[in-house]
Amino acid sequence: MESIDWSNLSFGYMPTDYNVRCTYKDGKWGDITVTSSQTFEIHMAATCLHYGQEAFEGMKAFRGKDGKIRIFRMDENAARLQSSCRGIMMPELPTEKFNEAILTVVKKNERFVPPYESGASLYIRPLLIGTSAQVGVKPAKEYLFIVFVSPVGPYFKEGFKPTPMVILRQYDRAAPLGTGRYKVGGNYAASLVSGEKAHAMGYSAVLYLDAKEKKYIDECGPANFFGIRGNSYITPKSTSILPSITNKSLMQLAEDMGMTVEVRQVPEEELATFDEAGACGTAAVISPIARIDDLDENKSYVFSKDGKPGPICEKLYHKLRAIQYGDEPDTHHWVTIVE
């Protein structure tokens, strides 16, 4: 067996030993199967290829100091995948099946779960696609659920550091009553052009405004937004943002810390009043925001002048990671230990 250089992992795909699959046929889900193949054959008229019947999830497993493997908020990912399925007319995968698939793929690839000291983790990618042939616009009759895993390095290689983000008013990611609230591939296709443009200009991500009025903060390409003002944690309410499980967890931790949590529309001008701002999601937990430039309006909102994250971002980040790695007690029952 080749050895893995745990300290130099990136956030990319590394092949592992196994992935798990489950098919939906004749109105029901079959048994979970384990395979070493990294590919599959698919009908050229499959609905996932033409009409975007694809939903996915992103989650992580962590190895603790005690050597145990912990999976964070698995039931929440199962529920969100079910919501995405309802959103694009795919059959819901039952929570028990989802959990069985996740536990199986993690156990089978145990040797790829990075050691505690590395600060790395095992990224888990479930996806569900329509596979049967369809030419007219209609949902498929058959589906495939796959879960693969890949060890990933710590998101912040040079430490936990704020980065600049940008508002690009000529692009939208999702419509107010469209699919923004579902974790579907189509939303990502819609964000690629603006995302690449932002990267080329030296920004880490686009911060999208609401598509209808261009007045309120929506979210970043792959992460929710939050602002900190005094003792308040403020995060946008919108029908076009994906309900982040990291955001939900941070709201709980902020409340535990005695902060006030506000979930409501956040007008862009309010950015000027925030002491700190961040993007949150599974990949990084929190990406502190150094500055947001609204290029078309010639405005700039600065949250970090010294290149350091604010104290609340720092505290929330360390608290959540400590729970994920098992360094602090799991008082909210967020963690599943893989036995």
Ligand SMILES: *Cc1c(COP(=O)(O)O)cnc(C)c1O
């Ligand atoms: C996955 C995702 C997030 C982050 O969700 P987490 O559950 O915290 O990982 C945020 N926004 C979008 C658009 C996403 O797809």
